Amino acid sequence: MTRTTPPRPVDAEALFPALAAHRRTATRLHPRPGAPEAAESSVAGPLLWPAGEPWPVCTAVHPKGTGHLLSDVRERRRVLAAAHGRDLTPGEHRLLDGMAPGPHAPHLDDADPLPLLAVAQLRTRDVPDLAGPGGCDLLQVFWCPFEVHGPDRTIDVVLRWRRAEDVGAVLAPQPEPPVAGRAECVPTPCVLHPERVVEHEYLGLLGEDLQEAIADWEEGLLDEDDDDDGAPSGAGWATYEEYAAAMEAARAGEPDEIDYMSDLSLAPGWKVGGYASWHLTDPAPVDCPRCGKTMPPLLTVGTWECDGASRSWVPAEDSPDDPAAVDPVGVYLGRGLMRVHTCPDHPDAPHRLTFQ
Template identity: 40%
Template sequence: MTRTTPARPVPVEAVFPELAAHRGRTTRLHPRPGRPGPRDSHVGGPMLWPDGEPWPVCREPHRRETEGYVPDEIRSARAAGSRPPVRPWPGTTTPGEEGPVPFTGLAQLFRRDVPGLAAGPDGADMAQLFRCPFTHGPHLEVRYRLHWRRAAEAERAERFLCAPPEVPLLRWEHDLPEPCVLHPEEVDTYPWAEDDTLPASLIARIDAWDDAQVAEYGPGALSYQSDLSIPPGWRVGGFPSWASTGPMAIVCTSCPAPMRLLLTAEGSEMDGGSHSWVPAEDRDSVLSGRDAVRNVGTVARPTRLRFGRDRDLHVFTCPADPRHPPRWVLS
């Protein structure tokens, strides 16, 4: 099934004609629980990983844990609609002290499925995203890894890894992604309106419009940030959202180039202020507003993942040289 974003509640460029010069495109991925295969683009599905090639691991020291959740028990509990039991941590060592910790595969994207996906090093057209299942240091930092491939070369492998290694316990249930199929859809998008992301005079007009909406319609009124600019959820390309941190200049650590947004991963596809973006296929045409959303749990948190304290994970890459290290920003 395709997913179709409804027209914006008001025509954005009719209200703010200056935004036409700043219009961009983003590909909404619309993950929904399913059974993706290793040759599919997905969140949480099986990676296309040649057998015999080492699975990525984290070799850094990790924060000591005392309890967690068994991955298979998480899967069983989700299938039964229940909560998995908490288990004590096996042994007395810190995670990682007995050897490297395998990364958890989060997502796999092919350019043939997601045309807006930027090319990787040497023309790579498949991106694989991983996350270390444990935290690091006193600030509970999380490590991510981006792995690029040429899809045609990977698909020629004779055998593929069927069961990637897993840690015995995950600290949180939301560290395990739910396998999701994707329904890519390109939509127009506009920059976050704060600081110098847009001309100051235009930001002032947007702020005044938002205030007028609240004065007329109350707390649930439309707003530029929630309803008109950047869609929620997993998306490729477009503009970053800066709800938690405010706008940041992301510059490559290997050269002076400003980095571009490759991918945004988000734990929630919908919240109280963004339900206007819910696709038509997930709505009841008889009802309106948030009440019209069918299967709210599946639509709102299809991947079961969280990033930080319900923030967006932005993955930036260098447009001057895709071989330069990516940067990871929680906002």
């Protein structure tokens, strides 16, 4: 099934022609739980990885054997998905209670190489906003699922570009770490339904005149709707239940409030390309270490494919009441958003991560 983002509720560039200079395309990946094949673009699916090539490993020194068993994380999600809309049975309760984090892989020492977790595989034939270094048409994304790396103590992301036609025999089975530091570092295998959309730059990075014009327009809309209760803010929710409660509250209020940030600017969820949102911090410089130019987001990992503030982005084929359409991947990094930035002119220069 394809996924179709509804047209924006108003034509932003007709209202504000200066926005045309702040337009970029993004490809929403629309991940949905499934069983992707190695040749497909996917989240957490098998990779087109050459049988003879070593799998990437984390060589940083940190505890690697204590955490959540990946098999537990997947089983828990399977049980909860199957029980959506009803109470858990006593048997299901007992099963979930038995899945505690702990020293599940005591044989792993801190300095042992740890296989990285396959997070995403993206092919340029599927993802129009994906542009790789010369001739590469396949991006493979890994991370070490322990939030202990670097000064900001985050997951460690590794990118591998290659040419799909060079892969030959595919490695099977494919390694993975036995445990993850946090269950929300483990993506659920998903098939993708890529769709290209237009984004406009984050409000705080537009020129002052444009920001003022947009603020005036939004105020005018509010005046027309003076008894509006408003939708919940775009902040992430910690659980699906909190999200569902916020959605219900939003539906009880005025359903049709429009604003730039929610409806005309940035698409939610997993995507390639587009712009970065800085709604929790001031915009931070993300400059290429080679040329100094701002590095745009290559990949955005967004927990919520839609939320109370981005209801207008819910694909026509989906319901905002379906957990598999709202939080299909189960990954929660930062406060809901993690981005991998690369320089289009220097794709082999080190990438940078930013969080919101």
